Amino acid sequence: MLELSILGFLSEEPLHGYELKERIKALSGHVRPVSDGALYPAITRLVDAGKLDQRTAPGSSAAPRRILSLTDRGREDLLERLRHPKQAEITDQVRFNTLLAFLRHLPDRQEQAAVLRRRLDFLRTPASFFYRDGEPVRAEDSGDLFREGMLRVARATGEAERAWLTEAITRLEAAAP
Template identity: 85%
Template sequence: MLELSILGFLYEEPLHGYELKERIKALSGHVRPVSDGALYPAITRLVDKGLLDQHTEPGSGAAPRRILALTDKGREDLLERLRRPKQAEITDQVRFNTLLAFLRHLGDPREQAAVLRRRQEFLETPASFFYRDGEPVRAEEADDLFRRGMLRVARATGAAERAWLAEAIALLEG
């Protein structure tokens, strides 16, 4: 998720590390905060793989700023990650939102629709936070107020997402 965010934001424009961190934090930091201890090693890995280029510019204060930019190889890598996301990027809500944030960079509407279809298929599989005898527990079957609340909110959110996915896929497939 972190590498996808780095590549996605740098696809749009070169950024210095602090600005990149702030954008990533705005996208998912409220759910999964990004630390310098995770961000800068990820940047180093992407530079080592030839996906990012970095150079130093004078800073507005005393310290110079390291500017990061996507290489051609990095652009291709991002597009491939968007075209063929890992299963966890389809099933995990936060990871899927990260994928959605950059899916527009995948220019082919059919490829975009294919990614959305994978999420749609995942959401059609009966699931719950809680199970009884191997079966998902529905909100009406939950044995306490708080679990009923969790399940009702998840049901409403899932219904809204499924409706949006159907609309988006129809639009993309024309």
């Protein structure tokens, strides 16, 4: 997801490393903070793969800054990642939010709707944080005030997300040629 975030933010405008890190942190840093030890090697991999260009520009103080921008190859990679997200990017809430943050860059509304449909299908599958005899435990049957809270909040969040996904898919399909 780090590479998707890098490609996604740089598809919007060239940035230097610190600005890029701050945007990634704002997107998911409270849940999964990004360290320099992860960010800068990922940037190097993308530069080496020809997906990012970098140039040096004068810094606001004495040190020069590396300005990063997306190449055509990087844009193609971004679009491919958006068209065909991995299953974990559909099922994990933080990863899905990262995908959602950049899905607008996918120009085909039907392809956008297909990604949302995958998430909606996942959310329609009965699940729980807790199981008893192989069956999902419902909030009302948890027997634990705190687990009940977790399950009730998850259910409400899931209902809201399913409603939004259904609405968004309908709007995308209505607008598609």
